[in-house]
Amino acid sequence: MTDIIKVVDLNKKYVNDEVVTPVLHGVTFSVKKGEFIAIMGPSGSGKSTLMHILGFLDTLTTGKYFFDERDVTTLDDDELARMRGENVGFIFQAFNLLPRTTVLENVKLPLLYSNIPLGERDKLARQAIDSVGLGHRVNNLSNQLSGGERQRVAIARALIRNPAVIFADEPTGNLDSKSGVQVMGILQRLNLEQGRTIILVTHETYTSEHAERILHIRDGLIHADVPVKNRRIADGKEELLK
Amino acid sequence: MHIQDLVRSSLQSLGRTKGRSALTMLGIIIGVLSVILVLSIGEAAQRQILGQIAAFGSDVVFVRNGPTESTGQPTPFFKESLTFRDVRKLESYPWATIIVGKVVQQDEIVAQGITTKAQIIGTMPGELYLTTTPVAAGSFLTLSDVESRSRVAVLGTDVARAAFGSEDPIGKTIKVNSVPFRVIGVMARAGSSGFFNPDRAVYVPVTSSLDAYNKKYLTLIQAKTSFQDIREGVNRIAVALRDKHGIDNPSGDPTKDDFNLLTQEDMIKTASTVTGILQILLSSIAAISLLVGGIGIMNIMYVTVTERTREIGLRKSLGAKQGDILSQFLFEAALQTLVGGIIGIVLGIIFSWIGISIISKYQAGWEFAVSIRGVLLGLSVSTAIGIVFGFFPARRAAYLNPIEALRRE
Numbered sequence: 053m054t055d056i057i058k059v060v061d062l063n064k065k066y067v068n069d070e071v072v073t074p075v076l077h078g079v080t081f082s083v084k085k086g087e088f089i090a091i092m093g094p095s096g097s098g099k100s101t102l103m104h105i106l107g108f109l110d111t112l113t114t115g116k117y118f119f120d121e122r123d124v125t126t127l128d129d130d131e132l133a134r135m136r137g138e139n140v141g142f143i144f145q146a147f148n149l150l151p152r153t154t155v156l157e158n159v160k161l162p163l164l165y166s167n168i169p170l171g172e173r174d175k176l177a178r179q180a181i182d183s184v185g186l187g188h189r190v191n192n193l194s195n196q197l198s199g200g201e202r203q204r205v206a207i208a209r210a211l212i213r214n215p216a217v218i219f220a221d222e223p224t225g226n227l228d229s230k231s232g233v234q235v236m237g238i239l240q241r242l243n244l245e246q247g248r249t250i251i252l253v254t255h256e257t258y259t260s261e262h263a264e265r266i267l268h269i270r271d272g273l274i275h276a277d278v279p280v281k282n283r284r285i286a287d288g289k290e291e292l293l294k
Numbered sequence: 295m296h297i298q299d300l301v302r303s304s305l306q307s308l309g310r311t312k313g314r315s316a317l318t319m320l321g322i323i324i325g326v327l328s329v330i331l332v333l334s335i336g337e338a339a340q341r342q343i344l345g346q347i348a349a350f351g352s353d354v355v356f357v358r359n360g361p362t363e364s365t366g367q368p369t370p371f372f373k374e375s376l377t378f379r380d381v382r383k384l385e386s387y388p389w390a391t392i393i394v395g396k397v398v399q400q401d402e403i404v405a406q407g408i409t410t411k412a413q414i415i416g417t418m419p420g421e422l423y424l425t426t427t428p429v430a431a432g433s434f435l436t437l438s439d440v441e442s443r444s445r446v447a448v449l450g451t452d453v454a455r456a457a458f459g460s461e462d463p464i465g466k467t468i469k470v471n472s473v474p475f476r477v478i479g480v481m482a483r484a485g486s487s488g489f490f491n492p493d494r495a496v497y498v499p500v501t502s503s504l505d506a507y508n509k510k511y512l513t514l515i516q517a518k519t520s521f522q523d524i525r526e527g528v529n530r531i532a533v534a535l536r537d538k539h540g541i542d543n544p545s546g547d548p549t550k551d552d553f554n555l556l557t558q559e560d561m562i563k564t565a566s567t568v569t570g571i572l573q574i575l576l577s578s579i580a581a582i583s584l585l586v587g588g589i590g591i592m593n594i595m596y597v598t599v600t601e602r603t604r605e606i607g608l609r610k611s612l613g614a615k616q617g618d619i620l621s622q623f624l625f626e627a628a629l630q631t632l633v634g635g636i637i638g639i640v641l642g643i644i645f646s647w648i649g650i651s652i653i654s655k656y657q658a659g660w661e662f663a664v665s666i667r668g669v670l671l672g673l674s675v676s677t678a679i680g681i682v683f684g685f686f687p688a689r690r691a692a693y694l695n696p697i698e699a700l701r702r703e
Binding site for chain 1: 296298303310605607614615616617618696697700
């Protein structure tokens with residue numbers, strides 16, 4: 053399988069009022085198409101910065117980043133925005149839904165920045181909402197939903213433009229354990245059934261064990277890159293998969 | 295980004311904060327409203343004043359006391375100089391068609407123990423040719439009344455009503471400055487026309503009013519001549535009066551005279567200048583309120599950008615380009631000011647209609663008309679304000695770092 057993400061000697065420094073804060077020091081790794089990996093590390097380790105760079109939200113200072121064999125370091129702001137819209141979907145800890153707006157409108161939001169014809173948008177949005185099991189909530193306002201439902205709306209929103217890679221930044225951080233399991237289950241299905249690449253950022257060992265492989269980040273370096281031996285499958289029974 | 299998307303997205307955003315959007319618009323609404331109100335009433339006032347001047351007739355020359363200053367305007371500090379002998383002198387020329395000497399006095403009259411405010415106008419029979427109002431009952435002053443200094447009076451309709459009620463005033467006595475006058479006629483209703491209300495006038499022979507007030511000098515002389523060109527009439531009158539007053543002024547320098555001459559054309563020029571200045575002055579005040587409204591928009595937009603930082607980060611993470619964010623915020627600002635502007639125009643038109651309706655109850659000649667200038671100004675300025683004052687907050691939104699924006703709690 054080809055590498056969808058390939059990072060070579062990635063360095064990131066923040067310069068703020070002439071104070072240089074190095075965050076990542078020479079990170080090298082790759083992710084294959086259809087892989088489910090977890091990036092793990094304590095806060096301040098640089099894992100979020102890494103995810104932001106991989107998701108085209110931030111730029112690297114030195115090094116190389118290839119997405120689907122395309123050199124990302126040469127892209128300008130507008131091209132990066134297009135990459136975000138077309139190739140990746142984000143799921144955030146805080147859901148980031150628009151308040152006082154229906155589920156349907158929230159899920160349709162990414163299409164504003166696409167060329168998908170107006171007539172097809174409702175259909176696409178309903179399909180995405182159905183796929184996360186919220187078909188009955190289409191016209192509810194986002195603030196009328198529970199936390200778990202909100203995160204599922206966010207997943208539907210991330211899916212609507214059919215991205216190759218989904219970035220999930222602490223997706224269960226604001227959820228009770230039952231909703232958390234539900235969300236992890238959806239991510240695993242997207243990975244197993246649809247072959248989407250999932251990159252999960254978390255600091256919880258338990259959550260990270262839903263991935264196939266864990267990248268441990270510490271002090272801006274890859275500390276370890278290990279496969280998960282007893283992968284958790286979030287199907288509600290919490291069995292171990294061999 | 296499609297234009298439909300832009301419109302829908304902006305409307306949704308504004309809809310999420312209805313109360314704030316309404317308050318933001320209020321500044322613009324009040325600004326545009328005041329512009330429309332000022333311009334509509336200003337234009338109506340201008341039409342009213344010009345209409346009133348037109349009623350004087352374009353062929354009447356007004357002769358007043360005091361020289362003309364070097365600025366071209368009559369001086370407010372002068373010695374009175376016009377006398378009844380000047381009237382006689384002017385009447386002696388063959389080109390003089392109507393010469394009316396006048397003494398105008400704000401005073402009270404007493405009739406049957408009742409005191410009534412009135413404008414006492416000492417005048418001559420020619421007055422009837424200078425006004426469009428006919429005599430309703432009795433008769434007007436005659437030449438012999440003027441010659442014999444008769445104590446007779448003709449009442450304006452409001453004065454007659456106030457002093458005598460439903461009684462017939464003809465033959466009754468009124469007192470002007472304690473001097474008794476016999477009422478010989480009542481004028482028809484003229485309708486007020488601004489600074490002069492003929493319905494509150496009492497006409498007496500000019501000679502008798504000089505006697506009653508123990509005065510020597512006239513307030514003004516109104517003259518019509520047989521010349522086609524009114525300038526010729528003005529020149530002849532000036533020469534005649536200089537001769538009579540013994541003023542050596544062969545070059546015709548009006549600052550050397552002790553009187554000044556005014557035509558309808560001069561009055562229109564002066565009135566236009568004055569109302570024009572007034573309009574500019576009032577419009578500037580209204581423009582300040584528009585400016586304040588615009589700054590209010592900018593202020594609220596900055597707050598909005600700060601509040602919606604996460605949303606901006608989210609939109610960027612979903613593929614929004616800087617241009618998309620900029621146009622959305624700019625459009626939201628412009629939409630608010632445009633809608634505010636339209637509401638302001640509608641309210642401004644309604645308010646000026648109400649205002650002018652009320653004024654026209656007290657003064658004739660006020661007519662309501664929508665100020666096209668005001669509407670165009672209101673629309674263009676309010677939209678421009680949205681774009682100009684919305685630009686800086688929108689640019690701040692567009693340049694927000696998506697990570698910073700997403701991190702913000």
